Amino acid sequence: MENPFVFGSATSGEWFTDREEDARRLSANFRHGVNTILISPRRWGKTSLVQKVSEETRSADLKVVNMDVFACRNEEEFYTLYATELIKQTASRWEEWVENAKRFLSGLVPKISFGVDPMTDFTLSFDFSDKQLNGEVLNLSQKIAKEKGVHIVVCLDEFQQVAEFDNTLYFQRKLRSAWQLHQDVTYCLYGSKKHLMTKLFSKQSMPFYKFGDVIYLQKITTSDWIAFIRHRFEVTGKQISAELAEKVAVTVENHSSYVQQLAWLLWIQTDKEAIEAGFEAAYTDLLNQNSMLYFKYIDGLTTYQLNFLYAVTEGITSEFTRKEILQRYQLGTSANIRRLKTSLENKELIDISGKTVSFNDPVFKLWFKKNVRRF
Ligand SMILES: Nc1ncnc2c1ncn2[C@@H]1O[C@H](COP(=O)(O)OP(=O)(O)OP(=O)(O)O)[C@@H](O)[C@H]1O
Ligand SMILES: [Mg+2]
Structure with a gap:
């Protein structure tokens, strides 16, 4: 039987609710070349939203490239990821990867390696001692867009990570000065450490100041959550009253991931129709299941x-x-x-x-x- 609720990873399709306003704005930005900075606390739904809009706006002449810079510890790793994902995600067939790597990075002499599955494992590596080449990687997006006659949207998840690199201000200045000249590429930079993201984009002294439309993601409203929870119960053969569905959302202050988790725990407790006692048990489970994490928080x-x-x-x-x-x-x-x-x-x-x-x-x-x- 299908899973009624999903939490812990980005969500889509039937598990995705509302966000119509945010989705419209982001989609307009993608289609009209407006750079976006999307900020919210953890687990409210940034990645899900960007993925949804990416799917919806992707077309023959609008390529959307998604990457997550969370694992990048320095500039070099950033360049490697950036070039690899751009090459991969703007090609339609994997045979094109090698071809494009050679074509667009001619000056770079990239080393290409394939893993067990050539369809997905493809990495480029470069000699980063040549500073000029790094600039070439940053302009790769524009170069591909221009040569292929398409518009490219580049989405960088967990962008606040660049603030951790050595010489971060210098690096940010390089990114900004390259990217702001790109006429056929739009950037969507988003991340979860709200105070860091805010600092990167709202401080006048920072390189990315006024880089684009800053969206502070809002919470999904209680009425949307009620409709969503009731619907998910219904399609899986169970019932829940509007009052109890509201209680689920309000108890966790409409926090996206927790609403889904608490709803799931209540769903398991429910035979046919959710009841108060089931809610109490689900609530206790929720605190218990997360307590290890919270002990770490206070450690x-x-x-x-x-x-x-x-x-x-x-x-x-x-x-x-x-x-x-x-x-x-x-x-x-x-x-x-x-x-x-x-x-x-x-x-x-x-x-x-x-x-x-x-x-x-x-x-x-x-x-x-x-x-x-x-x-
Ligand atoms: N539009 C949505 N409708 C329903 N549930 C959602 C929605 N967006 C997010 N969620 C819930 O929140 C969880 C986290 O979503 P997601 O990973 O997109 O958030 P995030 O803000 O990118 O999190 P992180 O800060 O960890 O990167 C999802 O697994 C899902 O349970
Ligand atoms: Mg995310």
Whole structure:
């Protein structure tokens, strides 16, 4: 029987709901050559959305190339991935890969290696000591687009990773100055470390400042989740009331991945029609299944950091420097607050929008409140 809910990896087709507004905007950007920067906290659905729009907009004269730079640790690995994926994904047959590698990277003398399955395993390697050649790789997208007479959209997932490279600012400047001259290529840069992504694109001093349309992905609304959950129950021969479906979404603050996970756990508990007791059991499962992860989150946190998180679970979201709050939650001096915020934000545990602090992970928040005692 088909799987009613999917979580943990990017989703599509029947498991994909709503996002019509976001999809329309992204699709218009792809088709009209507007660069996009897409930002959201983890597991809200960036990859799923970009994949969906990529599928929908791909055509004979619009090639969409997707790659994930998460595993790249330095410039060289980035160039290798970039060139390999561009060559691979703009060719229609694998025989064309070698041909195109030679044709478009003539100056580079790439080494081509095939793996067990030539259809998928194909890697290029270069001699990176020649700096001029690196520039050639960055312009490869435009070169292919022009020679093939097509438009190319290049989507780079986990783009914030480039901030970790040595000499990152210099590298970012190189990318930007090459890419901004490309007339037949559009870029979609997206990633999950919201504060890092925001820094890369919203700070005037950064090379990618004003590179394109910045989209902060929104959460899927409660009413869309209700319709989605009820429908998924129905097509798999079960029922759930609107009230209980709403409870599933609201309990995890409409966080995409957790809605699907909690709905799945409730679905398993359900014989024909979902009931409250099933929900309670599913909710307990959800906390248990994720607890190893949450223990890792709190591992090594200082007492001040734990106290700060605790204050947030009690509904304190701003004005931490008020004397009464500093004392009640034992947060140290007011000068300490800025440090706490920065460190917890860097650890991806909290999000700061304006002056308001919230947990990035709504289920971690529930778990923390239940399991971590202050003092
Ligand atoms: N449009 C959607 N409809 C239904 N569920 C979704 C949707 N988008 C995401 N999800 C759920 O969220 C999960 C994570 O989605 P996805 O991997 O696309 O998010 P992401 O923001 O790219 O995550 P990460 O930050 O880990 O890269 C999916 O497995 C699915 O359960
Ligand atoms: Mg992703």
